Amino acid sequence: MNNEKILVTGAAGFMGSHICDALINGNLQVVGIDDLSGGFLENVNEKVEFVKCDISDQESVQNLWVSKGPFHRVFHLAAYAAEGLSHFIRRFNYNNNLIGSINLINAAVKSETCECFVFTSSIAAYGEQNPPLLESTIPLPADPYGIAKYAVELDLKSAHEMWGLNSVIFRPHNVYGKRQNIMDPYRNVVGIFMRCAIEGKSFPIFGDGLQSRAFSYVEDLAPVITDSAFRTDCFNETFNVGSDEVSTVKQLAELISKEFNIELKINWLEERVEAKHAYSDHSKLRKFFPDLQNTPLDKGISLMSKWVQDTGLWEASHPEKVEIEKSLPDSWRKIISGN
Numbered sequence: 303m304n305n306e307k308i309l310v311t312g313a314a315g316f317m318g319s320h321i322c323d324a325l326i327n328g329n330l331q332v333v334g335i336d337d338l339s340g341g342f343l344e345n346v347n348e349k350v351e352f353v354k355c356d357i358s359d360q361e362s363v364q365n366l367w368v369s370k371g372p373f374h375r376v377f378h379l380a381a382y383a384a385e386g387l388s389h390f391i392r393r394f395n396y397n398n399n400l401i402g403s404i405n406l407i408n409a410a411v412k413s414e415t416c417e418c419f420v421f422t423s424s425i426a427a428y429g430e431q432n433p434p435l436l437e438s439t440i441p442l443p444a445d446p447y448g449i450a451k452y453a454v455e456l457d458l459k460s461a462h463e464m465w466g467l468n469s470v471i472f473r474p475h476n477v478y479g480k481r482q483n484i485m486d487p488y489r490n491v492v493g494i495f496m497r498c499a500i501e502g503k504s505f506p507i508f509g510d511g512l513q514s515r516a517f518s519y520v521e522d523l524a525p526v527i528t529d530s531a532f533r534t535d536c537f538n539e540t541f542n543v544g545s546d547e548v549s550t551v552k553q554l555a556e557l558i559s560k561e562f563n564i565e566l567k568i569n570w571l572e573e574r575v576e577a578k579h580a581y582s583d584h585s586k587l588r589k590f591f592p593d594l595q596n597t598p599l600d601k602g603i604s605l606m607s608k609w610v611q612d613t614g615l616w617e618a619s620h621p622e623k624v625e626i627e628k629s630l631p632d633s634w635r636k637i638i639s640g641n
Contacts, residue, residue, distance in 0.1 A: 308531075309366075309373040310334045311357055311406065312380035313350060314341030316482045317422065317474075320524040321377050322347050328528075333370045336380065342616075345481045357402035363409050372415035375531045378406055378422065381451075384489040385426045386576055387634070388447035390624040399450035407457060411465050418468045418531045419458065425475035425542070425580055427452040433514075434583040437473075437540050444577070455540070468537040470530040472523075475544045475582055479520030479602065480609040485616060487637050492517060492603070495555055496610050499562040506633060509573035511552030516581035518544035519602035522595040526587070536590060542582035547599050557600060561607045571633050 308325055312318030313334025318341070325332045326349045334346055335355040346352050353370060355362050357380055367373065381399050388395040403421070410416040426448030427441040443449045461467040476491075484493030495505050523543050530536040549557075552568075559566035588594055597605075624630060624638060 306330060306374040307371065308332045308375050308377065309371075310350075310377045310379065312336055312341065312378075313352060314338055314343055314345050315379065316341075316345075316479075317477060317520060317524070317527075318377070318379040319345035319347070319481050320479075320520050321379060321528055322350050324524050324528040325377075326350065333366075333373070335366065340382065340483050340486065357405055358397050360405045360408075363405040367409045367413055372413050373410070374415055374417050376406065376410055376416055376419045377527070377531065378403060378420065381422070383424065383447065384486075385424075385445045385447045386574055386631075387488040387624075388445050388450075389575070390626050390630050390634075392446050393625055395446045396450055399447065400453055403450075403454040404457060407454075407461055407467070411461055411467055416467065418470060418537060419461075420470045420527060420531045421454060421458060421472070422527065423451040423455050423471050423473045423540075424448060425473050425544075425582060427455065427473060428580070430577040430580070433579050433581045435542065435581070436583050437542055437586055445575075459538075462538055470536050470538070471540040472527055472530075472543045473540065473582065474518060474523060475542075475580065476515045476517045477520050477523060477544070478517055479606050482520070482606070484610060488634065491551060491554065492558070492606065495558045496562075496607060497615065499558060499564055500610070500615060502564075504567040504569035505555045505559070506569045506571055507551055507555060508571045508576070508631070511550060511555070511568070511570075512578075513551045513576065514548050514579045514581065515551065515554075516545040516548050517554065517599055517602070519595075519597040519605075522597050526591050526594060529591070533590075539590075541587045541590070542584055543587055544582060544584065545599070546584060546596055548581050549599060554599075557603055558607070561600075561603050569633075572631060574631050575629075 314336035334350040429442040429444035478492035
């Protein structure tokens, strides 16, 4: 086994658990951390040394480096990814997605052992701009989630200039697949639709359903993100990562209803503040990773639906309170009030 120690944040979550699997398959020593607010221990590979840790707690992060380190590479995937809701949970968003990230970067810099810090940012960093989005597009984040992600990107660039900390930044978009939290009513539209299919409920769609996205299968992304930390030609680069297949939200609903063999019923909701069209160009990524996989949406939905039906529904936590109620969509207001 390689003597390097790798730290993965969000290890009990969706993308983090897949990164852990890829690292373990590479015969590497992995320490995985998660606060279990949205992740599940069942997702964690048994060969991962798991530690429950809240990255927004600076002392806990520092103690982790002392007790379990030194870490030679960091994969930072822990986040609460809910662009729309982030307007109404601003403090929660910045504490989890920005302050927690800074705590990790500080620890990596001070350790002087971290050779590469891999960070999953988001397409939300771009805001609402004309797609397909390029890495050269100047980010203009339009919600607190995107602002937090882009702030971490800038901080990593500053940390490289100041202390030589190498990083790789990925901007994924609309990732779905096995182990995704389908119980959170505020995020992950693929999971929300699948949960509704199982429960026999109408699919909630904001606006006209013509919002366009490129839904990306997680097992296509995990190998690329993992490999980047071991390739010096990727250091200090930013990559869009995800599918090239663009679909509307309504088309997604139709596909999932067909997969579950049910009649599609839609609960049309008032339009909310969001990017109408958001998908990226991946030409740069393909130059570095020419064998990048691109699972067709219908196949990915079929694979995820089988996992969902085998696993069933479960209890999951999500923010119970909003910090600002003004302009909160009525559908979310009803969820919070329990109606």
